[in-house]
Amino acid sequence: MTVHRMDHVGVVVEDLAAALAFFVELGLELEGEATVEGEWVDRLVGLEGVRADMAVLRTPDGHGRVELSTFHTPVATSAAPRAPVNTPGIPRLTFSVDAVDDVLDRLRAHGGDLVGEVTQYGDVYRYCYVRGPDGVIIGLVEDLR
Known part of the structure; x- marks a missing residue:
């Protein structure tokens, strides 16, 4: 194992x-x-x-x-990345949520910033990326099935 x-x-x-x-x-x-x-x-x-x-x-x-x-x-020697989503090495944490729009609105009050747009993949799910504290990218996925 x-x-x-x-x-x-x-x-x-x-x-x-x-x-x-x-x-x-x-x-x-x-x-x-x-x-x-x-x-x-x-x-x-x-x-x-x-x-x-x-x-x-x-x-x-x-x-x-x-x-x-x-x-x-010790003091950090470089700043946190704020690179685009397609930059190699930029992590994304993705969470399944009940309602993307509701969570997005709540995270905006805490500095969350929508990276692109909320999109829909067929009738399967709604998905978006939010940049949070220190450039952390969070994926929000709402299952539509």
């Missing part, structure tokens, strides 16, 4: 409180928060003198988790 399951997706953000508010508005539930530092985390991430705050959120079904972290030290 090679993989049991996907454990979580991690995203580094500048403003942890704003990112938490964005993902909670999306419908994720806060699982826990912590501050991490010390030799073990330095070795894990390959940086020296790490001190970071993190929060883990889970999807309502309990199967998916998103880890948000903000690093106090």
Whole structure:
């Protein structure tokens, strides 16, 4: 056996409180928060003198988790990407939602910005991308079946 399951997706953000508010508005539930530092985390991430705050959120079904972290030290050497969706290496997190338009309106109040347009693929689903805190791209999919 090679993989049991996907454990979580991690995203580094500048403003942890704003990112938490964005993902909670999306419908994720806060699982826990912590501050991490010390030799073990330095070795894990390959940086020296790490001190970071993190929060883990889970999807309502309990199967998916998103880890948000903000690093106090060391200082980042480059800014978060705000590249177009087709740029190699730009991650997208996609969530199944009840109503794309409703979720989109709620996320806009938390800085969410529609990337393209809300589109419909036949009678199968409605889909859009939203750029959230620190350039994170979120896909919203509404199943029409």
